[in-house]
Every structure is written in structure tokens, then in C-alpha cells.
Amino acid sequence: MSGTAQYLLAVYILAQRGEPPVAPGAIGDLLGKSPATVTEMLQRLESEGSVTYEPYHGATLTESGRERAATLHETYVTVSWFFRSVLELDEHEAEAMEMAGLVSPSVARRLAATLPYDDPVADRS
Structure with a gap:
């Protein structure tokens, strides 16, 4: 970053x-x-x-x-989640902090689309 x-x-x-x-x-x-x-x-x-x-x-x-940082934070959260859920990295937050400024919002959206989401509504049925 x-x-x-x-x-x-x-x-x-x-x-x-x-x-x-x-x-x-x-x-x-x-x-x-x-x-x-x-x-x-x-x-x-x-x-x-x-x-x-x-x-x-x-x-x-x-x-x-604040506007720029909020956008960076959204990317940081997505990258961190990807690193934790998909790549199973132990240091996912530190790695995401390094990468967030390097990943464009469009790439972050594409990463988010690959993430495994838990559907809390489906879990209740």
C-alpha cells in the first residue's frame, strides 16, 4: 500500500x-x-x-x-476476509493493511463476489 x-x-x-x-x-x-x-x-x-x-x-x-479512508476501509475488509476465508492466512489483517491501497474498488468487488457468505436466514430453517 x-x-x-x-x-x-x-x-x-x-x-x-x-x-x-x-x-x-x-x-x-x-x-x-x-x-x-x-x-x-x-x-x-x-x-x-x-x-x-x-x-x-x-x-x-x-x-x-474520511471519504478516501472509508473507501480504503471497504477494500481492506474485503481483502482481509478473502485472505482469511479463501487463503486461510494467519496474518490476514496485516496483509490486508498492506494491500488495501493497491487493490482497485472494482477488483475488491470481484474478490467479494468469490467469498463464501453465510446466510443467517437459511441457517434458521
């Missing part, structure tokens, strides 16, 4: 788990990156208009950043 896409996805996921702003340390922990690397990328994302960044506090997605 491109660096910016990976960081946007990380901010999005962490923001869903708690209140923004997302601490740089939490981003670094999720991505396995150093504090300096996280700070540099958050500054880049801020200059692109994807996040607002307050040093020592964290990052909050802008509206455009």
Missing part, C-alpha cells in the same frame, strides 16, 4: 475505536512505524488536506480524508 493510503486507513480504523484525534503512538503501534516516521507522514497528509494534525495530540481526518 502506498504510504499515505496505509496511514489514512490506520487513522480511520483507530478513530472508529476511539475519539479523535488519533495519537501518533497508536498509529505507529498499528503500522509498526517509528514516531518520527509517523509525524512526517501526518505532516504530509495535513499538507495534502487529508488530516488535521496537532503535534503531540494527533490526527483527525478531514472530510475528503
